[in-house]
Every structure is written in C-alpha cells, then in structure tokens.
Amino acid sequence: xxxxxxxxxxxxxxxxxxxxxxxxxxxxxxxxxxxxxxxxxxxxxxxxxxxxxxxxxxxxxxxxxxxxxxxxxxxxxxxxxxxxxxxxxxxxxxxxxxxxxxxxxxxxxxxxxxxxxxxxxxxxxxxxxxxxxxxxxxxxxxxxxxxxxxxxxxxxxxxxxxxxxxxxxxxxxxxxxxxxxxxxxxxxxxxxxxxxxxxxxxxxxxxxxxxxxxxxxxxxxxxxxxxxxxxxxxxxxxxxxxxxxxxxxxxxxxxxxxxxxxxxxxxxxxxxxxxxxxxxxxxxxxxxxxxxxxxxxxxxxxxxxxxxxxxxxxxxxxxx
Amino acid sequence: xxxxxxxxxxxxxxxxxxxxxxxxxxxxxxxxxxxxxxxxxxxxxxxxxxxxxxxxxxxxxxxxxxxxxxxxxxxxxxxxxxxxxxxxxxxxxxxxxxxxxxxxxxxxxxxxxxxxxxxxxxxxxxxxxxxxxxxxxxxxxxxxxxxxxxxxxxxxxxxxxxxxxxxxxxxxxxxxxxxxxxxxxxxxxxxxxxxxxxxxxxxxxxxxxxxxxxxxxxxxxxxxxxxxxxxxxxxxxxxxxxxxxxxxxxxxxxxxxxxxxxxxxxxxxxxxxxxxxxxxxxxxxxxxxxxxxxxxxxxxxxxxxxxxxxxxxxxxxxxx
Numbered sequence: 001x002x003x004x005x006x007x008x009x010x011x012x013x014x015x016x017x018x019x020x021x022x023x024x025x026x027x028x029x030x031x032x033x034x035x036x037x038x039x040x041x042x043x044x045x046x047x048x049x050x051x052x053x054x055x056x057x058x059x060x061x062x063x064x065x066x067x068x069x070x071x072x073x074x075x076x077x078x079x080x081x082x083x084x085x086x087x088x089x090x091x092x093x094x095x096x097x098x099x100x101x102x103x104x105x106x107x108x109x110x111x112x113x114x115x116x117x118x119x120x121x122x123x124x125x126x127x128x129x130x131x132x133x134x135x136x137x138x139x140x141x142x143x144x145x146x147x148x149x150x151x152x153x154x155x156x157x158x159x160x161x162x163x164x165x166x167x168x169x170x171x172x173x174x175x176x177x178x179x180x181x182x183x184x185x186x187x188x189x190x191x192x193x194x195x196x197x198x199x200x201x202x203x204x205x206x207x208x209x210x211x212x213x214x215x216x217x218x219x220x221x222x223x224x225x226x227x228x229x230x231x232x233x234x235x236x237x238x239x240x241x242x243x244x245x246x247x248x249x250x251x252x253x254x255x256x257x258x259x260x261x262x263x264x265x266x267x268x269x270x271x272x273x274x275x276x277x278x279x280x281x282x283x284x285x286x287x288x289x290x291x292x293x294x295x296x297x298x299x300x301x302x303x304x305x306x307x308x309x310x311x312x313x314x315x316x317x318x319x320x
Numbered sequence: 321x322x323x324x325x326x327x328x329x330x331x332x333x334x335x336x337x338x339x340x341x342x343x344x345x346x347x348x349x350x351x352x353x354x355x356x357x358x359x360x361x362x363x364x365x366x367x368x369x370x371x372x373x374x375x376x377x378x379x380x381x382x383x384x385x386x387x388x389x390x391x392x393x394x395x396x397x398x399x400x401x402x403x404x405x406x407x408x409x410x411x412x413x414x415x416x417x418x419x420x421x422x423x424x425x426x427x428x429x430x431x432x433x434x435x436x437x438x439x440x441x442x443x444x445x446x447x448x449x450x451x452x453x454x455x456x457x458x459x460x461x462x463x464x465x466x467x468x469x470x471x472x473x474x475x476x477x478x479x480x481x482x483x484x485x486x487x488x489x490x491x492x493x494x495x496x497x498x499x500x501x502x503x504x505x506x507x508x509x510x511x512x513x514x515x516x517x518x519x520x521x522x523x524x525x526x527x528x529x530x531x532x533x534x535x536x537x538x539x540x541x542x543x544x545x546x547x548x549x550x551x552x553x554x555x556x557x558x559x560x561x562x563x564x565x566x567x568x569x570x571x572x573x574x575x576x577x578x579x580x581x582x583x584x585x586x587x588x589x590x591x592x593x594x595x596x597x598x599x600x601x602x603x604x605x606x607x608x609x610x611x612x613x614x615x616x617x618x619x620x621x622x623x624x625x626x627x628x629x630x631x632x633x634x635x636x637x638x639x640x
Contacts, residue, residue, distance in 0.1 A: 030473065030474075030475070030551075033474060033475070033547075033551050034404075034473055034474045034475070034551070035370060035400040035403050035404060035474065035535055035536060036368045036369060036370040036400050036401065036403075036404045036406070036471070037368070037369050037370070038366045038367070038368055038369075038404075038466070038471045039366060039367040039368075039369060040366050040367075040468065041361035041362050041363055041364070041365055041366065041367065041468075042361050043361055043363050044361070045361055046358045046359060046360050046361065047358070047359040047360075047361065047367070048356045048357070048358055048359075049356060049357050049358075049359060049412060049445065049446065049461075050355060050356040050357070050446065051412040051413070051414055051446055051447050051448055051459075051461060052414070052448050053414035053416070053448050053450065053459065055416055055450055055452040055454075057452070057453060058450055058452050059450075080355040080356050081356065083355050083356075084354075084355060084356045084358075086356070092369060092371040092461055093371070094371055094372070094373035094414075094459040096373070096375055096457060125369065126369065126370065126371055127371050128371055128372050128373050128459075130373065130375055130378055130379075132375045132377070132378050132454075132455065132457075133377060133454065133455055134375075134452075134453065134454020134455050134457070135452065135453055135454050137416060137452075137454070137457050139371075139373065139414040139448075139459035141369075141371060141412055141461040146358075148360070148361075151356070151358045153350065153354055154350075154353060154354045154355065155350070155353070155354070215355055216355060227353075231350075231353050231354070
C-alpha cells in the first residue's frame with residue numbers, strides 16, 4: 001500500500017484525515033499506516049472477493065459529483081457480493097485523482113465513501129492514491145463472508161429452474177438516456193437510479209436459501225441471465241411480457257411507437273444492479289422477485305414478447 | 321467482476337484466451353466466469369492483503385513495453401507481501417487499456433503477467449478490464465498467507481533494535497535518471513533494475529524469524545525506515561557510510577563532485593524494492609543484509625555521513 005508519503009507531507013496528512021476514519025476501527029487496517037492489511041481466517045466461512053473499477057467517461061459521466069462517484073464505485077462491487085450471497089466486510093481502493101481535483105473534491109469523495117461504508121457496514125482497509133493525468137479512475141476490491149461452500153455461483157442452475165429477477169428492470173438505462181438528454185425525466189427518478197445504484201445486499205440470506213445460481217444485473221438482464229445459462233450449460237428462455245417495470249419505465253414504454261423494441265431496450269440495458277437468479281421449479285417465489293423465464297436443456301438464449309420470438313441481438317450492453 | 325461481456329464477443333474471447341490460463345487452475349477462480357472468486361479460510365493462517373496501482377507517466381515511463389508494465393505492477397505488490405513475511409497466493413487485477421493498445425499489446429501484457437505468476441507461484445483470480453481514455457492504469461490486489469498473528473508490521477520495532485536493509489540501495493533511482501538520459505548506464509543494469517523490480521519474496525521466512533518490524537523500500541530507504549520508526553514510536557538513526565551499493569552505483573558515486581549529496585540521493589531515491597527491517601540488537605545478521613542504523617527512544621530521523629549529521633530533507637521520493 002502507498003498511502004503515507006513522507007515526501008508529500010500535506011498529501012499524507014490529507015489522506016490520513018480523509019481516509020483513516022473509513023477503516024471504522026478495523027484492527028487489521030493498522031490505521032492505513034502499514035504496507036498491507038491483515039485478515040484473520042474465519043473458520044466455517046469462505047471469503048468472496050470481487051474487483052470492479054469505474055472510469056470517468058465510461059462508467060459515469062464526466063464531471064459527476066465526487067461523492068456520487070465514490071458511492072457508485074463501492075456499490076457496483078457490493079452488488080457482486082450480494083449476488084453471491086456474501087456479507088460485505090472490507091474493501092480496498094486504488095484511485096487516480098485527475099489533476100483538476102481540488103482538496104474539496106477529494107474531501108467530498110471521501111465523505112461519500114464514508115457514508116456508504118457506514119450504510120453497508122464495511123471497512124476500508126487499504127489502498128493507494130495518486131494524482132495522474134487522465135480521467136478519474138477508482139478501483140475497489142470488495143470482500144465478504146459466506147458460510148463455507150455456500151457462495152452462489154453462476155454455474156449452479158439445473159434444467160427446469162425458473163429465472164427470477166429482483167426489483168424492477170430498465171430504469172438505469174433510461175436514466176443514462178436522460179443524462180444524455182435523449183429522454184425526459186421530470187422527477188429525476190431514472191437519472192438517480194442510474195447515478196446511484198442500490199445494491200441488493202438485503203436479499204443475500206434469501207438468495208442463499210433459494211437460488212441455485214445468481215448474478216447481478218450489470219450488463220443487462222438478457223446478458224446476465226444468459227451468463228447464468230451459459231455457465232450452467234443450459235438454454236435460457238425469457239418472457240419479456242413479465243419484465244418488472246417501475247412507474248417511470250412503464251410510462252416511457254407506453255409512449256414508444258415500437259413497444260417491442262422498447263421492451264427489448266429495457267431488458268438489454270445495463271446498470272440495474274438488481275439480482276437475477278435461478279430457483280428450483282417448486283420454490284415459493286419470495287416477495288420482491290418476478291419470474292421472467294426458465295432454464296432448459298440446450299444452449300443459447302430465446303426471448304419472447306407477446307408469445308413471439310424476438311431477436312435480442314448479442315444481448316449485452318455498452319457503457320455510456 | 322466484469323470480464324465476460326456478451327455484447328463484446330471478441331473482447332470476451334480475447335480476455336478468456338489471454339487471462340484464463342493465468343488462474344493456473346485455482347478452483348475458486350471459476351475460470352474467471354463468475355461475478356466473484358471464493359477463497360476458503362485457512363485455519364491457523366491470516367490473509368495479508370495489499371493493493372498498489374501503477375500509472376503510465378507516473379510509475380513507469382510512457383511507452384514502456386506492455387509485458388514489463390504487467391510484471392512491475394505485480395512485483396510492487398509482491399514486494400509489500402514479502403516485507404510482511406507473507407507467502408503470495410492470489411491476485412486480482414483491474415486495468416484500463418489505453419485506446420492505442422492493440423491486440424498484440426494486450427497479449428504481450430498477459431504473457432508478461434503469466435510469466436511472473438508462474439515465477440512467484442500465485443494465481444490471477446479475478447478482475448476487470450476496460451478500454452478507456454487516458455494512460456495505462458493497472459491496479460493489482462495481492463494476497464498472501466502468514467501463520468496466524470505473524471504478519472510483520474511496521475510498528476513492531478523496539479528501542480535498541482538495529483536497522484537492516486537487504487541487497488543494495490540506489491540502483492533504481494539511478495536507473496530512472498538513466499531512462500531520462502541524465503546519466504549513462506552503458507550495460508543497462510541500472511535501467512533494468514528500475515524497470516523490473518526484484519521483490520524479495522525469498523527473504524520472507526528469514527524476516528518472520530528475526531524482524532520486529534519491516535517495510536519494503538519503495539519510497540526510498542530514509543523514508544521507509546522512517547515509516548518503521550514513526551509507526552513504532554521511535555527515533556531513526558541512519559549511517560549512510562554503511563549504505564550497501566551495487567558496482568554501478570558505487571562507480572557513479574565515485575564520479576560525483578559532492579559525494580555526500582550523491583549518497584543522500586541514493587538513500588532517498590525510490591523503487592529499490594528491497595526490505596528494510598528492525599531486529600533485536602543481539603540478532604546474528606543474516607547473509608544479504610547490511611546494518612545501516614538503529615532505532616532509539618525519541619522521534620524523527622537523524623542521518624549521518626562520515627560521522628557528521630546531514631539534512632536528509634523530507635526523506636521521500638516522488639515518482640518520475
């Protein structure tokens with residue numbers, strides 16, 4: 001780790017002031033003053049580790065508020081942990097401040113991260129900052145515990161399993177369109193959902209109880225459900241008439257001249273950060289989940305709207 | 321994790337081809353096909369975690385060969401693990417390819433990383449790639465095991481402890497000067513040492529046996545020994561006449577009009593990636609280490625050359 005730099009006493013003091021409180025007293029973080037952190041093994045538990053970076057101009061718009069960037073960077077990683085059924089407990093962060101960032105921007109970034117660490121109950125245990133040319137770059141490694149052998153994989157689904165998705169789908173892709181000025185979002189709900197994902201850590205115990213496989217919906221429902229099918233060696237059948245939509249997304253869809261294309265856009269847009277999972281056919285559907293399809297013998301993806309097959313294309317999603 | 325992208329089939333195939341072999345069969349990596357990796361707890365051992373990023377134009381020169389960048393990015397992290405007495409076992413990587421990177425650059429990067437993972441015996445278990453504007457950016461999180469409670473901290477030194485440093489000091493800072501054309505390096509040994517650090521993972525068992533505190537020498541010997549003193553609540557006394565120098569560094573020093581300034585430059589230059597440690601006074605000095613000072617009651621840093629106190633300045637080092 002490279003937080004403290006005696007050559008840059010001001011930077012050192014700033015880092016200490018900004019980030020040390022974010023360890024939230026974790027003893028293995030050594031107040032961010034050591035070369036590394038130490039994590040004792042936890043017998044009976046496995047450590048689940050994920051690492052996603054966010055880059056200005058790719059994963060969030062240029063000029064996004066620093067606190068929102070920090071929170072999004074953490075939350076996309078918490079979403080991965082949630083999908084795996086893991087309880088977040090620590091993170092590490094590397095970040096490149098752009099040269100335009102001033103002290104108040106760095107402070108605002110740290111405050112945003114602090115708020116979310118508190119909300120989700122985890123500690124910052126180490127990392128690295130640098131001022132560099134180029135865009136703001138934040139890489140977070142997040143870790144969580146699951147009971148031994150209980151991480152929910154992508155590849156655990158069986159033929160006949162139902163495909164469920166949590167919450168509602170498509171708001172974030174409309175939010176991105178609204179950020180770009182392509183659609184209206186008078187109450188700002190779509191934009192907010194795009195800017196600040198809500199990782200479904202609340203679902204983790206339920207998922208461990210019912211899911212044979214799970215993934216978070218970051219690349220779009222079709223793509224991420226497709227990942228489960230592919231990893232499980234199965235064929236995905238999705239029925240988009242069942243797609244759960246928020247009020248603003250439903251009302252956007254009503255205004256579309258081509259509702260099929262609209263529905264497909266929502267189902268292939270990214271950044272929802274909901275959970276898609278497979279459950280055995282007899283499972284009682286938990287509150288907050290919608291059945292959107294099933295997994296069968298075979299391979300590939302079949303998407304239906306109004307009872308008719310549609311071409312979902314490659315299914316995925318490109319950021320910005 | 322965000323390796324597989326169905327929307328970008330070519331990228332997906334390339335990532336799979338390039339990076340999947342780098343898992344070296346680690347079962348918890350799921351062939352890089354899941355959202356996260358799983359690490360079983362290892363009873364009787366702690367996990368040591370470090371995260372350092374390297375940025376083009378800051379930590380390595382623009383246009384550096386891709387394989388060298390990959391290896392340096394890994395090695396600076398392995399150096400942290402070595403200083404903590406940990407045995408490397410896994411890493412995660414986030415990287416931003418610059419737009420100018422072509423397929424052969426990405427391949428060369430992966431091959432460089434593969435070579436070092438093999439050399440040091442660890443697995444790539446996950447991460448994230450993106451093509452982004454700006455410089456090449458590589459963030460690695462490295463993990464290693466230590467026997468429970470045996471991580472060597474910065475803050476464990478006691479008054480009276482000797483300060484030892486491994487190998488030789490100053491080559492990398494001269495190597496950087498040679499890269500910039502400021503000094504000559506006819507045989508290229510200094511430049512090579514700067515470009516490709518040699519993390520002292522070979523010392524880890526010895527360090528756990530003798531060291532009360534340790535750090536790797538990345539910011540310069542004076543700064544990093546100073547970190548140990550500060551974290552241990554002690555005063556550092558360094559005698560630079562004892563500074564271990566390589567042949568090329570000694571011969572550079574002989575040519576300096578002001579040998580004191582030259583010595584100070586070597587002792588405050590960065591990127592050596594040797595180990596500085598504290599050991600109790602009665603310790604038999606192990607082969608390959610040199611006594612360069614001691615820790616006493618008090619605070620601050622005292623540096624002596626030829627028996628006289630010199631001002632070591634803030635002690636630290638700025639990259640490039």
